[in-house]
Amino acid sequence: MNVRLRVPLASLALSALLLGCTSAGQETEGGTDGEGDASSGAGAPEAREEPEPEWNTEPASIAAMGDSITRGFDACSLLADCPEVSWATGTDDEVDSLARQLLGAEAVADSSWNVAESGAVMADLPAQAVEAVARGPELVTVLIGGNDACATDVSEMTPVAEFRADFTETLAVLREGLPESGVYVSSVPDLERLWSEGRGSMLARTVWTLANICPSMLADADEQGDEATARRGEVSERVRAYNEALSEVCAADVLCRYDGGAVYDYDFTRDHISDWDWFHPNREGQSTLAALAYEEVTRDPVE
Secondary structure (H helix, E strand, C coil): CCCCCCCCHHHHHHHHHHHCCCCCCCCECCECCCCCCHHHHCCCCCCCCCCCCCCCCCCCCEEEEECCCCCCCCCCCCCCCCHHHCCCCCCCCCCCCHHHHHHCHHHHHHHEEECCCCCCCHHHHHHHHHHHHHHCCCEEEEECCHHHHCCCCHHHCCCHHHHHHHHHHHHHHHHHHCCCCEEEECCCCCHHHHHHHHCCCHHHHHHHHHCCCCHHHHCCCCCCCHHHHHHHHHHHHHHHHHHHHHHHHHHCCCCEEECCCHHHHCCCCHHHECCCCCCCECHHHHHHHHHHHHHHHCCCCCC
16 A cells, blocks of 8 residues: 555644734734744655555566576487477477467467576576676566586585575666566475485486486485485475575565465476486476466466
């Protein structure tokens, strides 16, 4: 609710009457004792609060930032990006990306841009934000953080404070260049669930080992001793801390929407995972990410 400062009219009238007369009701030589007109402040402008900008549920253009998930890595062929099936800006009708749903299939090529990079970590996001700003989109999407947790060892995972600082810088870049654009932020996927889904497959365990995929979580995938369990628990805790940072930083910006943990909480199965690496989303996984994003982006603002 807007707050306006008003001076009661009755008080103004009483002040004018008192200042316009002496105690004996006599006028001075120059007129009245209250020569300074009490009504002089009556025309002062009222203080007003600027209305908050509103979330746009129908943006006409989109820029996507993030890592290999947003690039569609390993969704079409081995060790290759496949941006046409990206959940955010893809053109594939089977995936039905966020851009296709919001803009229409015919407008995706000209009104959406994928500036994500495979292998990116949160520290790379401010530079991506500069690229996104240059396109002038009405909506920016963010999905990043998996690589920050998928280190060679838990000691090399990105510290939460650095993760938070880099995301804060990213939002500052976006807000300076795109003051009226929305920012949709996906939660980091649940890496421990990924391990749980694939650990029973000899093929998955072999691929994870040979390709050295996310060793902090997936190394020795069939080992369930105390040490391995503690290591996986530490990775999971770090992912939860990343998501908390995303949520808190996003909440400070009226045009930023965090997904509330929708991606992290989603009960994905092997059917959503690439047959090439048992790690990245396949077409079905990308389609699910698109559906979750569309639901959040088009949600009416909370009154």
